Amino acid sequence: MMLAPRRYAIFEKAPLIQALSTRPGGVSAPPYHHLNLGLRTGDDPENVWANRRKFFNHFGLDIERAVWPSQVHKDYIHVALEPGVIIDCDAVITRVSGLTLTVQAADCAPVFIYDPRNHACGVVHSGWRGTVKQIVYKTIRRMQKVFGSAPETLLVAVGAAIRQPHYQVDETTAAHFDGAFLEEDGSGHYLLDVTGAIVRQLQNAGVDPVHIEVDPLSTYDHPDLFYSYRRDGSKSGRMMGLLCLL
Secondary structure (H helix, E strand, O other): OOOOOEOOHHHOOOOEEEEEOOOOOOOOOOOOOOOOOOOOOOOOHHHHHHHHHHHHHHOOOOHHHEEEEOOOOOOOEEEOOOOEEEOOOOEEEEOOOOOEEEEEEOOOEEEEEEEOOOOEEEEEEEOHHHHHOOHHHHHHHHHHHHHOOOHHHOEEEEOOEOOHHHOEEEHHHHOOOOHHHEEEOOOOEEEEOHHHHHHHHHHHOOOOHHHEEEOOOEOOOOOOOOOOHHHHHHHOOOEEEEEEEO
């Protein structure tokens, strides 16, 4: 079975490697079949590392030069100068070529950012909690401060995530969001459009709408392609996004 990563057209001519993994092509056994890239899933760690190496090798990338944010649904943004595990981190930015930034997801949105003027990039893990904390907006602002990035020139892709028809939340969660991203779904429940809220954050940060690409697929709707924690619960694997400057 061949790998079938998601590559976004917004980066087609950019000097970088971008990809979001999908399920085909790995060695993990059910229920994590096939290309599970998440260690905190109950899967055999040897299988996960074999999958990770296969994913990196597919793009000719050195897995020893990867940055691994621990992802805790907060808003800490790390400026990466070297590889390694970053504790309590959900966004990473860099200008170091050959350093691969990673982000894992199984319903939360992976966001990929490239600054073509300064040859800088970033990846963000933005679930509903991170979105409430404005992590995507804050990442753009951090790139402005650290790299001198001009938001209107940035290229951004919002990767596959769970979409509104299958993302029911309670009143407490819904209260954090603008009504434009909510649809009533029975007493005390709403359907939440996290991707829409992320796109608004990007626009509020000054990103040109024509420079934003949104993956049209929902993780929940495509069990052959994507893991989904909302659909599969604790037996869900993880996809991985990667971004590496050339």
